[in-house]
Amino acid sequence: MTYCVGILLDAGMVFGSDxxxxxxxxxxxxxxxxxxxxxxxxxxxxxxxSGNLSVTQNAIxxxxxxxxxxxxxxxxxxxxxxxxxxxxxxxxxxxxxxxDAAYLSANNIDSSASFILGGQIKGERMRLFQVYTxxxxxxxxxxxxxxxxxxTKYGRPIIDRVxxxxxxxxxxxxxxxxxxxxxxxxxxxxxxxxxxxWYERDSLRxxxxxxxxxxxxxxNMIHTRWGEGLRRVxxxxxxxxxxxxxxxxxxxxxxFK
Amino acid sequence: MTYCVGILLDAGMVFGSDxxxxxxxxxxxxxxxxxxxxxxxxxxxxxxxSGNLSVTQNAIxxxxxxxxxxxxxxxxxxxxxxxxxxxxxxxxxxxxxxxDAAYLSANNIDSSASFILGGQIKGERMRLFQVYTxxxxxxxxxxxxxxxxxxTKYGRPIIDRVxxxxxxxxxxxxxxxxxxxxxxxxxxxxxxxxxxxWYERDSLRxxxxxxxxxxxxxxNMIHTRWGEGLRRVxxxxxxxxxxxxxxxxxxxxxxFK
Numbered sequence: 001m002t003y004c005v006g007i008l009l010d011a012g013m014v015f016g017s018d019x020x021x022x023x024x025x026x027x028x029x030x031x032x033x034x035x036x037x038x039x040x041x042x043x044x045x046x047x048x049x050s051g052n053l054s055v056t057q058n059a060i061x062x063x064x065x066x067x068x069x070x071x072x073x074x075x076x077x078x079x080x081x082x083x084x085x086x087x088x089x090x091x092x093x094x095x096x097x098x099x100d101a102a103y104l105s106a107n108n109i110d111s112s113a114s115f116i117l118g119g120q121i122k123g124e125r126m127r128l129f130q131v132y133t134x135x136x137x138x139x140x141x142x143x144x145x146x147x148x149x150x151x152t153k154y155g156r157p158i159i160d161r162v163x164x165x166x167x168x169x170x171x172x173x174x175x176x177x178x179x180x181x182x183x184x185x186x187x188x189x190x191x192x193x194x195x196x197x198w199y200e201r202d203s204l205r206x207x208x209x210x211x212x213x214x215x216x217x218x219x220n221m222i223h224t225r226w227g228e229g230l231r232r233v234x235x236x237x238x239x240x241x242x243x244x245x246x247x248x249x250x251x252x253x254x255x256f257k
Numbered sequence: 258m259t260y261c262v263g264i265l266l267d268a269g270m271v272f273g274s275d276x277x278x279x280x281x282x283x284x285x286x287x288x289x290x291x292x293x294x295x296x297x298x299x300x301x302x303x304x305x306x307s308g309n310l311s312v313t314q315n316a317i318x319x320x321x322x323x324x325x326x327x328x329x330x331x332x333x334x335x336x337x338x339x340x341x342x343x344x345x346x347x348x349x350x351x352x353x354x355x356x357d358a359a360y361l362s363a364n365n366i367d368s369s370a371s372f373i374l375g376g377q378i379k380g381e382r383m384r385l386f387q388v389y390t391x392x393x394x395x396x397x398x399x400x401x402x403x404x405x406x407x408x409t410k411y412g413r414p415i416i417d418r419v420x421x422x423x424x425x426x427x428x429x430x431x432x433x434x435x436x437x438x439x440x441x442x443x444x445x446x447x448x449x450x451x452x453x454x455w456y457e458r459d460s461l462r463x464x465x466x467x468x469x470x471x472x473x474x475x476x477n478m479i480h481t482r483w484g485e486g487l488r489r490v491x492x493x494x495x496x497x498x499x500x501x502x503x504x505x506x507x508x509x510x511x512x513f514k
Contacts, residue, residue, distance in 0.1 A: 153410035157439050161484060162491055170496055178491065182414050210499060218497045227418060229490030234419055234435065237482055239427055240475045242467060 001189035002033055002150030004048035005179060006116040007172050008128040008140045010165045012200040012207070013118050016176040017048045018150075018184075020191035034195040035060055037076055040205040043121045045076065045085060046197055050149035051113030051133065052104070055096050059113065062092040082127035083139075086117055090135035097133075114149045119199070126201055154186040155179035169198050169207070174222070177212075181223050194219070258446035259290055259407030261305035262436060263373040264429050265385040265397045267422045269457040269464070270375050273433040274305045275407075275441070277448035291452040292317055294333055297462040300378045302333065302342060303454055307406035308370030308390065309361070312353050316370065319349040339384035340396075343374055347392035354390070371406045376456070383458055411443040412436035426455050426464070431479070434469070438480050451476070 004017040017033040031053060037045040049056035066088065067075040074088035093113060101111040117137075118128040128140035130147040140147060142165050148156065162175045173196060183190050194212040212219050261274040274290040288310060294302040306313035323345065324332040331345035350370060358368040374394075375385040385397035387404040397404060399422050405413065419432045430453060440447050451469040469476050 153443070154414055156443050157411055157414075158487070158491070160443055161487055174494055174496070175491070178494070186410070186413055186417060208499060218499070222494060225494055226490065229493070230415070230418055230487070233483065233486030233490060234415070234432070236486070237431055237435070237479060239431070242465060242475070 001187055002050040003148070003152070003155060003180065003183045003187075003190045004033060004050055004116055004150055005146060005148045005155070005159065005176055006046070006048065006118045006128055006140075007146040007159075007163055007167075007176070008118065008126060008165070009145065009163075009167055009169065009172055010201070011167075012169050012198060012203075013046075013120075013126055013128065014169060014172040014176055014196075014198045015046045015048060015116070015118060016173075016180060016194055016196045018180065018190045019193050019195060020189060021053050022189055028189075030191075030193070032195055034197070036197060036206065036209065037119075038206055039077060041122070042204060043077070043119065044199050044204055044206055045082070045117070045119035045121075046199070047089065048116045048149070049113065050115075052109070052111050055093070055100065055111050055113040056115070058096040058100070059089065059093040059115075062095055063089055066092065080121065081124055082117070082119060082121055082129070085119075085121075086129040086131060086137045086139075089115055089117055090131050090137055093131065093133070094135040097135075116147050116149055120202070120204065122204060126199070151183055151187050151190050155183040158182065169200065173198055173208070177219060177222050178226050181219075181226055192219075258444055259307040260405070260409070260412060260437065260440045260444075260447045261290060261307055261373055261407055262403060262405045262412070262416065262433055263303070263305065263375045263385055263397075264403040264416075264420055264424075264433070265375065265383060265422070266402065266420075266424055266426065266429055267458070268424075269426050269455060269460075270303075270377075270383055270385065271426060271429040271433055271453075271455045272303045272305060272373070272375060273430075273437060273451055273453045275437065275447045276450050276452060277446060278310050279446055285446075287448075287450070289452055291454070293454060293463065293466065294376075295463055296334065298379070299461060300334070300376065301456050301461055301463055302339070302374070302376035302378075303456070304346065305373045305406070306370065307372075309366070309368050312350070312357065312368050312370040313372070315353040315357070316346065316350040316372075319352055320346055323349065337378065338381055339374070339376060339378055339386065342376075342378075343386040343388060343394045343396075346372055346374055347388050347394055350388065350390070351392040354392075373404050373406055377459070377461065379461060383456070408440055408444050408447050412440040415439060426457065430455055430465070434476055434479050435483050438476075438483055449476075 007014045022028045033049045035047045104111040112133040115131040120126040129137045131137040198208045200207045264271045279285040292304045361368040369390040372388040377383040388394040455465045457464045
């Protein structure tokens with residue numbers, strides 16, 4: 001399984017991805033699911049992947065191949081817009097699936113894949129996209145300033161509660177780590193290391209690129225304090241007073257047949 | 258969508274279910290997904306349902322019909338074991354799906370359904386089961402003292418963190434409400450009212466049967482305090498010190514290609 005999240009803020013962008021892949025429980029490996037493309041002063045692009053590893057790796061390889069050949073179909077280093085990069089990535093994904101999907105499905109193997117793509121190209125605003133398995137894509141807006149792919153649900157509530165476009169890069173990065181902690185606690189197939197990057201608006205170079213390993217003291221502290229904090233908040237919730245007359249009436253009657 | 262959770266504690270059992278059904282976003286209704294069977298002093302049984310409403314309603318109706326007719330196939334009021342009740346419920350579900358599933362799937366309608374079934378019959382210990390769409394079932398054990406059906410993921414982390422067999426009925430009921438609050442916040446198709454019951458071990462009568470409506474002051478207080486508490490714990494997490502030399506080295510090298 002996979003968990004990736006990308007957040008678009010007024011101040012910049014934050015990306016996090018896990019790195020556990022599994023083809024059955026006895027075949028678990030570590031592969032980075034984050035790829036960055038940086039030409040300082042010109043463009044900073046992050047791609048994160050979920051789904052069939054051969055499909056996602058091949059799609060990114062094809063995108064790079066097209067870019068090296070200065071293929072007229074698109075070049076990630078020359079594109080003038082993140083929209084063009086999203087189109088290129090979607091097209092590369094379609095190319096791989098056209099080649100491989102029938103062979104995979106003949107063996108009941110799922111060839112679906114998706115990407116989070118974000119970054120900034122000089123002359124354009126920061127942009128964040130989610131590319132679907134069919135190669136189509138959507139773009140984040142201020143009302144929905146983040147995308148998740150993979151095992152998205154366990155880690156979503158804290159992002160829903162904390163992140164708005166006005167959130168700082170530091171707060172958003174912390175929130176991403178808490179979100180990973182919740183996800184990894186409930187789904188062991190999402191695992192460390194976590195690749196984390198952040199990008200400050202208009203800087204056109206990555207502000208932070210960090211791989212968080214099992215020995216990471218900060219992440220371990222977050223893990224401990226967050227768990228303790230949740231249990232403390234829970235313990236402080238008052239008990240209900242459900243022996244009131246109104247409640248007693250509710251027990252009867254037709255509510256519970 | 259649906260969210261139901263059943264918890265088996267040393268002290269008793271707690272059950273919670275939402276009551277929103279939807280057949281498309283413009284056809285949303287309120288149906289209780291909890292059905293209780295109580296013969297005080299003899300048996301206390303709770304059934305909660307998820308899946309196609311016609312299938313789950315019909316399965317429970319069939320189970321009751323068999324029980325009224327004193328059918329040799331099984332009778333919920335005469336069964337000597339919760340295991341027999343689980344078998345009866347699974348058989349009723351199979352009967353409905355054998356009758357209806359082909360008609361539904363011909364129209365691309367999903368006929369899957371599942372149940373949480375729990376309770377106690379005089380002379381036997383408390384037991385908690387999950388009945389799958391195929392009519393087979395599993396039983397909760399001390400290592401896994403709860404079952405969820407429907408939209409299970411948003412509300413799972415708090416149960417994972419708080420509930421053990423030693424948890425009190427009151428704490429478990431509070432935890433169920435927090436779990437519903439998280440679920441409803443992230444999935445609007447899970448909605449109030451919540452049906453909540455608890456059962457004290459060996460009492461052979463329900464201790465609490467309550468329908469929590471939108472006006473419920475206690476649930477609204479839980480909602481507010483839990484959200485505030487989470488944000489407070491989050492705000493108190495220290496910032497990382499990622500400008501250390503070790504981190505700087507990690508930014509370079511082959512980790513991020």
